[in-house]
Structures are given as structure tokens and as C-alpha cells.
Amino acid sequence: MRRGQTKQNSHSKRFVGLRTKIDKTKAYPMEEAIKIAKETATTKFDSSIEVAIRTGIDPAKSEQQIRTTVLLPHGTGKKIKIAVIAPADKQKDAKAAGAELVGGTELIEEIAKTQKTNFDILVTVPEMMKDLAKIAKILGPKGLMPNPKTETVTPNLKRTVEELAKGKISFKNDDTGNIHLSIGKASFDDQKLLANYQAFIEALNKRKPASIKGIFIKNITISSTMGPGIRVQI
The missing domain is CATH 3.40.50.790 (Ribosomal protein L1/L10, domain II)
Incomplete structure (x- = not known):
């Protein structure tokens, strides 16, 4: 790090550099998005690969709250006690x-x-x-x-x-109707991450509230820990 350069500035340059690998106007097929997420995982530790979904639920309505579980076929890569x-x-x-x-x-x-x-x-x-x-x-x-x-x-x-x-985990929406889930680690094989993602989406769709109007899944992004978000095709 050069004299006078702050850690925050250094992080910002790294982040900006990673973002140049992503076309922000494009929604990628998940297979391609996974590859990019792994390429932009530059932490010293084995980064998590995280999926964020913006839903169309009204989180203020109790009947539209989402809280359920999914058995990820390849686990999250984290040993739980x-x-x-x-x-x-x-x-x-x-x-x-x-x-x-x-x-x-x-x-x-x-x-x-x-x-x-x-x-x-x-x-x-x-x-x-x-x-x-x-x-x-x-x-x-x-x-x-x-x-x-x-x-x-x-x-x-x-x-x-x-x-x-084996990898069964719970997930729920936050106060803004978004849902976040780690589908594995950057060290995972692409196909394992894809299988975990597909299991997550299937479990989420099964919990679609009957009272919801309009689009249920509005936006999906994938990223590595501290990495830029990559928009995914729905």
C-alpha cells in the first residue's frame, strides 16, 4: 500500500477492478454467473458464494412471510455444531x-x-x-x-x-422482502454450486404465498464474499 493510501481506498480500487469483469446491463445465465462469482472471489480465505433474491412479497403482511428450509445437496461448506x-x-x-x-x-x-x-x-x-x-x-x-x-x-x-x-439450512425474508443464502464456497465445483442453487430456488417457489399479487421473484444476484454482485437470469 502506498504512503497516504488508506485501506478503504485500497479496497475500493480492488472492488472497482473486479466490477470491470461484469456487464452491469446484462443478466447472466446462472452457469456463467457462477464462473464470474468464483473469478471475483479474491479473499485470502475460501469465500462463500451468496445468492440474494428480491421478492415481490409485502413483508408487512404475516401471511406473506417466508420462512422455510432447504436441503442443499452439497452442503454449504461450513461444518455446523x-x-x-x-x-x-x-x-x-x-x-x-x-x-x-x-x-x-x-x-x-x-x-x-x-x-x-x-x-x-x-x-x-x-x-x-x-x-x-x-x-x-x-x-x-x-x-x-x-x-x-x-x-x-x-x-x-x-x-x-x-x-x-448433510446441509439442510433455513432461510427467511428480511424486513424489505429480500432473501439471502450461501450456496457453497468458491472452492466448490461449478456443478455443485448450480445444484445447490437449483434446490434453493425450488424450495423458495414451493413457499410462494398464495396471496401475493404480481411477480414473486423480481431480481436475483450472486456474489462472492466482499465481491461484486452479478445479476442472474430468472
Whole structure:
């Protein structure tokens, strides 16, 4: 970096340089957009490849809110730590399925005492939800509170944990009706990223609100972490 040049200016020049590889007037086929997103992934770490979708929902209407899950066939490239809170007779299956942290009410007491959540996702069974109320204020702000809509409250712990370990993730719209999801890493093969993207779009279309008027998916862009956005054909 030259004397007098700020880190922000350096980043801006890098970003501007990457943008020259993209025709901003064009919407690219996803296959081509993936290649460009990977080419513009210049971070020192393995960048995530992220998809942003602008929908036509009215986020102020509860019946148009989107919150669901998708099983990405090739995962996100990120290893997640799964915790399970369940009765003793169901804990063995949860461990066998891949949960790293498994317990019952004693785990709830530990979280309440330490205020610590050393996991990425928490799964439970319906009958334990009343017990989780004790730590709802700890889990809620971190997005860790189990919810039937994300299938983290389930009677079938084994299947749910196995699917989460394979790459099942939840997504929802933000306050402006946009949806963001990582479909993998820049190191992924192009076809794996494409398959993950197709699974995402299929899951999203299945959750199209019945009350929506007009266009559901208005705009799609793909980018690498800290990379420029590439508009994708719908």
C-alpha cells in the first residue's frame, strides 16, 4: 500500500477492478454467473458464494412471510455444531445421527447458568418446548430458538439431525422482502454450486404465498464474499 493510501481506498480500487469483469446491463445465465462469482472471489480465505433474491412479497403482511428450509445437496461448506435437547430415551439416536452436544433438562440448566451457547443450531422435540421457555431469552436473540417452521422442533430427531449434518439450512425474508443464502464456497465445483442453487430456488417457489399479487421473484444476484454482485437470469 502506498504512503497516504488508506485501506478503504485500497479496497475500493480492488472492488472497482473486479466490477470491470461484469456487464452491469446484462443478466447472466446462472452457469456463467457462477464462473464470474468464483473469478471475483479474491479473499485470502475460501469465500462463500451468496445468492440474494428480491421478492415481490409485502413483508408487512404475516401471511406473506417466508420462512422455510432447504436441503442443499452439497452442503454449504461450513461444518455446523448441532445440539439436541431431548428426553433420555431419545438422546442415543441424536448422537448417532451426528449431534455433537446432547442433553436434557440438565443442558437447559447449564445454558441458563453460563449464558453460553456453544453450538450453531438447536433441535428439540415438541414435549421439551415448555422446558426451553427458561432459556428463550438467551436463544431467541441469537436465532437459536427451535421452531416448527425451520423443522428444528420435530418428533423425528434422527432424520432431522442427519439432514442438518448433510446441509439442510433455513432461510427467511428480511424486513424489505429480500432473501439471502450461501450456496457453497468458491472452492466448490461449478456443478455443485448450480445444484445447490437449483434446490434453493425450488424450495423458495414451493413457499410462494398464495396471496401475493404480481411477480414473486423480481431480481436475483450472486456474489462472492466482499465481491461484486452479478445479476442472474430468472
